[in-house]
Amino acid sequence: MxxxxxxxxxxxxxxxxxxxxxxxxxxxxxxxxxxxxxxxxxxxxxxxxxxxxxxxxxxxxxxxxxxxxxxxxxxxRHLGNPKTPYRKDDEVEIDVMDTFADNSQEIERNLQDEYESVCQWIRSTLSKKPEWADAFIAVRINGISIREYATFIGASENNITQKLKRAKQKLRNEIENRQI
Known part of the structure; x- marks a missing residue:
């Protein structure tokens, strides 16, 4: 049973x-x-x-x-939104952790905004070769393996490796030109 x-x-x-x-x-x-x-x-x-x-x-x-x-x-059920305790007198003990703000969602939004701005910069820099930008974002930023990405788009691993190398060189040149 x-x-x-x-x-x-x-x-x-x-x-x-x-x-x-x-x-x-x-x-x-x-x-x-x-x-x-x-x-x-x-x-x-x-x-x-x-x-x-x-x-x-x-x-x-x-x-x-x-x-x-x-x-x-x-x-x-109430752990997601702690409330500030109401005190009538000074004798009541308060759990101090309940009064701190939870800013985890703000941190997540900031990280997502930063991710999107980096992706936008990569796409604008590699605008003539969008397949380079897609490969670079997928493999180098999102952490997908070269083999998985190659299988996903139906290309060879060597092809993806070459696109990544060329995209990296193009982005490096763009950064060096900005600093001058």
Missing amino acids: KIRVLYEENIKNGHKNYTTIEIPDGDYSVMLDIDYEQRLAEANPEKKEEVKRCETLQEMFDLMNNKEYNHWRRYH
Whole structure:
């Protein structure tokens, strides 16, 4: 029998990543009874009649998975936007980290703007040979291997290597001419 189990460390950004466990076939009535008794003991006295015994082991694990996920969600749902705490008096302790601004999105935007401006400069410098610019950006900036890029565009690796060498020389000359 295969059972899907959700561990707290397998919840990434709110997405459930289940672990499948192979359990040998057998009678699981003892395990199901223990689970039923535990849930019955944890339930409020007015809701004890709503607690039902699970029929299968997978049903029992699904209940535990939902409980684990809801606990994770309750704890992590507000971490993206910390709020500045409100203080009525000086006796209340404040977690200082909650008051710092999160500028990670601004940093990402700045990096993306810089990337786009470099790509634009490369394309304008190599405007007569756009295939050189595409190869240079893909291999030297984006980190794609020469073999992958050659396969992607349907050219030989030697051809791509030559284009990269010529593009590098042209860009180097452009930089040296600007500094003079």
